[in-house]
Amino acid sequence: MRIPFNELTSEQLDTWHSLRDNDSALDSPYFHPAFAAAVHDSGTPVEVVTNGTAFFPVHRTGRVLRPVGWPGADFQAPIGSPFLPTDLLTGGIRSFEFDHLLDLPEFAPFVTSRRASPFLDVTGGLEGYLGRASKSGKENMGQARRRTAKAEREIGPIRFVAESLSGDDLARVIGLKRAQYAVTGAVDYFAAPGRRELLTRLLHTRKGSFGGVLSTLHAGDRLVAAHFGLRSGKVLHWWFPVYDPEFSSYAPGWMLLRELVLASGDMGFTRIDLGRGDDEYKRRAKTGETTVCQGMVTRSSALLRLRRTRESALAKVKSSPLAPALRGIVRKFR
Numbered sequence: 001m002r003i004p005f006n007e008l009t010s011e012q013l014d015t016w017h018s019l020r021d022n023d024s025a026l027d028s029p030y031f032h033p034a035f036a037a038a039v040h041d042s043g044t045p046v047e048v049v050t051n052g053t054a055f056f057p058v059h060r061t062g063r064v065l066r067p068v069g070w071p072g073a074d075f076q077a078p079i080g081s082p083f084l085p086t087d088l089l090t091g092g093i094r095s096f097e098f099d100h101l102l103d104l105p106e107f108a109p110f111v112t113s114r115r116a117s118p119f120l121d122v123t124g125g126l127e128g129y130l131g132r133a134s135k136s137g138k139e140n141m142g143q144a145r146r147r148t149a150k151a152e153r154e155i156g157p158i159r160f161v162a163e164s165l166s167g168d169d170l171a172r173v174i175g176l177k178r179a180q181y182a183v184t185g186a187v188d189y190f191a192a193p194g195r196r197e198l199l200t201r202l203l204h205t206r207k208g209s210f211g212g213v214l215s216t217l218h219a220g221d222r223l224v225a226a227h228f229g230l231r232s233g234k235v236l237h238w239w240f241p242v243y244d245p246e247f248s249s250y251a252p253g254w255m256l257l258r259e260l261v262l263a264s265g266d267m268g269f270t271r272i273d274l275g276r277g278d279d280e281y282k283r284r285a286k287t288g289e290t291t292v293c294q295g296m297v298t299r300s301s302a303l304l305r306l307r308r309t310r311e312s313a314l315a316k317v318k319s320s321p322l323a324p325a326l327r328g329i330v331r332k333f334r
Helices: 010-021 033-041 105-110 125-132 135-154 167-184 193-203 245-250 252-267 280-285 301-319 323-333
Strands: 002-004 047-050 054-061 064-067 095-102 111-121 158-164 210-219 222-232 235-243 271-273 288-298
Touching: 010 033, 010 054, 033 193, 033 210, 105 111, 105 288, 111 125, 111 280, 111 301, 125 135, 125 252, 135 158, 135 245, 135 252, 135 280, 158 252, 167 193, 167 210, 167 222, 167 235, 193 210, 193 222, 210 252, 222 245, 222 252, 235 245, 235 252, 245 252, 252 271, 252 280, 288 301
Parallel strands: 064 095, 235 271
Antiparallel strands: 002 047, 047 054, 054 064, 095 288, 111 271, 111 288, 158 210, 210 222, 222 235
16 A cells, blocks of 8 residues: 555654664665655655555656655665565556666566666775775875865865755755756756755754765865765765866865765764766775666566667667767657
């Protein structure tokens, strides 16, 4: 059955917490009920599919379900087990679409592709990370240290704030991210006002160890780079990193990432999840990766075949030498 999130009982929420606490695969902040609550309270209704032993928070659009936080949730999965994928196809639902689902055997028949979601193991802070990092990761962290010193000489004193509550800084992050979307032609995640409200709500959410984390890096009075992410327990999720293009020659994204790794011990986390993506910096920085899946739960074999054909065509386009020129076409195809 599906239950509106705000109608879950305290006993059901306690069960959700207990199931999550006892499964290390669910330690991402996206699996915390406070994330679903923030999304729901920001104006995007969340329903929870439950069979009595597991919970799966979702959004409904017509006859289609998608995971909570879509299209911005970098990890997806039911909370608890057993959970049959077809449990999602009730009450007139035709399909359940997913794009960052954990690699779960029960969903395997519905997976159309798999991709890596890199992470940094920062146990032991910067020294511990460097002991596990690739040669490229070590080199880039060394360059970030030197560029930080250079920025301090040429721009002004470096100031890193690990956890800012500044609404102005958050607005600047969103503005820079929207400008980045415009330049790259990517879909503007923040075009929907509710998503801007979501980040504001998360910034001020503190439910145990769960909450939004806004980190900023200034050189003099200039915001050079910033990041808004989520944390829960010992995990920080790298969600919306930005930098001022004026300072791109300093590689400010690496400067900020290095500061976060340095601060990891004091902040109490041991892993930074970077999220799915082919970005070069993720490949260079990672110490490991998790597999996430894309696909669709449906009873229609024809619909699933069509989805697989589309995924295969998109993959071929992206791997083509003409990929940069075809990005706009790929986005429209999606």
